[in-house]
Amino acid sequence: MKKFTTLYMLVLFSISLFAQDKAPTSIIIKNANIFDGLNEKLISGSDVLIEGKLIKKIGKNLSTKDATIIDAQGKTLIPGLIDAHWHSVYAYAPPEIYYNGDISEVAIYAFIGAEKTLMRGFTTVRDVGGNPYAVKKFTDSGKYPGPRLYISGPPISQTAGHFDFRGKNDVPRNSNDPMTYWERNSFLMVADGVDEVIKRTRENLRAGATQIKIAGGGGVTSIYDDLDVQEYTYEEMKAAVDVAATWNTYVAAHIFTDKAIQTAIKAGVKSIEHGFLASEETLQMMKDNDVWLSLQPLLNDEDAMQFPNAYSQEKWVRVTSGTERVYKAAKKIGVKIAFGTDALYNPEDAAKQGKNLNKLGRWFSPYEVLKMATSDNAELIKLCGPRNPYRDGDLGVIKEGAYADMVLVDGNPLENLELVVDPDTNFVLIMKDGKIYKNSIN
Numbered sequence: 001m002k003k004f005t006t007l008y009m010l011v012l013f014s015i016s017l018f019a020q021d022k023a024p025t026s027i028i029i030k031n032a033n034i035f036d037g038l039n040e041k042l043i044s045g046s047d048v049l050i051e052g053k054l055i056k057k058i059g060k061n062l063s064t065k066d067a068t069i070i071d072a073q074g075k076t077l078i079p080g081l082i083d084a085h086w087h088s089v090y091a092y093a094p095p096e097i098y099y100n101g102d103i104s105e106v107a108i109y110a111f112i113g114a115e116k117t118l119m120r121g122f123t124t125v126r127d128v129g130g131n132p133y134a135v136k137k138f139t140d141s142g143k144y145p146g147p148r149l150y151i152s153g154p155p156i157s158q159t160a161g162h163f164d165f166r167g168k169n170d171v172p173r174n175s176n177d178p179m180t181y182w183e184r185n186s187f188l189m190v191a192d193g194v195d196e197v198i199k200r201t202r203e204n205l206r207a208g209a210t211q212i213k214i215a216g217g218g219g220v221t222s223i224y225d226d227l228d229v230q231e232y233t234y235e236e237m238k239a240a241v242d243v244a245a246t247w248n249t250y251v252a253a254h255i256f257t258d259k260a261i262q263t264a265i266k267a268g269v270k271s272i273e274h275g276f277l278a279s280e281e282t283l284q285m286m287k288d289n290d291v292w293l294s295l296q297p298l299l300n301d302e303d304a305m306q307f308p309n310a311y312s313q314e315k316w317v318r319v320t321s322g323t324e325r326v327y328k329a330a331k332k333i334g335v336k337i338a339f340g341t342d343a344l345y346n347p348e349d350a351a352k353q354g355k356n357l358n359k360l361g362r363w364f365s366p367y368e369v370l371k372m373a374t375s376d377n378a379e380l381i382k383l384c385g386p387r388n389p390y391r392d393g394d395l396g397v398i399k400e401g402a403y404a405d406m407v408l409v410d411g412n413p414l415e416n417l418e419l420v421v422d423p424d425t426n427f428v429l430i431m432k433d434g435k436i437y438k439n440s441i442n
Contacts, residue, residue, distance in 0.1 A: 032072035037374035080123025080405030082377035085340025088132035114146030129155040152213035153204040162219035217255035237267035
């Protein structure tokens with residue numbers, strides 16, 4: 001209880017502190033070598049003028065009245081990083097909280113985690129499962145530090161699916177109280193049949209989801225389904241897609257294997273989350289239908305997740321055995337690939353966002369990696385169309401009119417990608433929305 005109270009007071013103090021911290025009207029970052037998120041060649045020795053939350057001008061010898069000047073000293077300015085598969089409420093809270101705790105504990109972990117995520121240089125995340133709406137409310141208003149959030153809301157799963165975490169004997173559902181505690185608090189949803197899928201999809205959109213997340217196949221952490229299981233019929237997947245389309249947005253689906261991925265593509269799903277066991281035939285189908293592969297660089301190495309049961313651990317080994325092959329095949333075929341981390345239940349794993357980004361160097365050049373984590377990911381998240389909560393500028397790029405979300409790196413990550421592994425040391429300036437959250441250069 002004492003630890004919990006301390007965390008609670010820390011969050012309240014931080015909210016008060018950041019609420020009083022106003023960003024200057026104009027900032028000029030001078031003498032920077034700029035990676036714009038699109039082109040491999042750096043824009044050398046350039047200045048960036050920020051007015052409010054947007055980049056106003058890029059050029060040499062810029063000046064404006066009463067601007068705050070930051071000398072980049074020839075360091076590399078990159079767009080703020082984007083994690084396309086993140087869980088704000090799952091990443092930091094230990095699993096026992098989901099069995100014995102409550103939503104307030106999870107919320108505190110999520111707030112603390114939001115600041116840590118931003119301070120690793122990730123200025124935007126696509127949150128593909130959970131209820132981080134309160135976090136978004138405070139971070140968007142500037143009252144608390146954290147990344148921009150594109151929220152799916154509670155992921156939608158069938159009975160015995162990837163997000164059905166009810167006890168083994170909790171069936172049939174109690175007709176007097178048909179939803180579990182975590183369902184009532186919008187951390188996950190169980191829906192069966194077209195009508196229920198339609199209703200739950202609309203409920204998520206009603207709550208403010210920018211895109212919809214469904215479980216279309218078996219998972220590692222889940223306890224009732226194996227990896228080969230297709231979850232949801234074509235008709236059920238199509239129901240979610242059709243409802244999302246009426247709101248001019250899209251559906252992302254958690255799936256590992258061929259049959260379920262192919263069904264999802266036929267139903268109109270636009271983003272496959274994971275896909276570690278996809279064949280080249282399926283990857284080609286994804287390319288032909290302009291479907292994204294949101295794959296994570298997870299390996300059965302020193303960073304392997306550890307599970308409390310042998311079943312999940314065995315599934316982890318099977319999943320990660322496909323990582324190398326799928327990255328190589330997807331790159332060869334030309335599938336659109338997004339970068340994400342899918343950190344779960346462990347602050348130490350969440351802190352490895354940069355390390356996971358660096359692991360992409362096994363299959364891609366530093367330029368390809370940084371482009372994937374900036375402008376490529378920005379292209380994916382814009383699929384939400386008018387549901388996009390950040391419409392005043394572009395993300396994932398450094399250009400005039402874009403959001404002033406940027407990171408100044410002490411060194412050149414296009415030559416040394418390992419710089420992203422240690423953001424505490426190597427990221428000397430972190431800016432989001434034109435506001436400076438870290439400045440160790442001046």
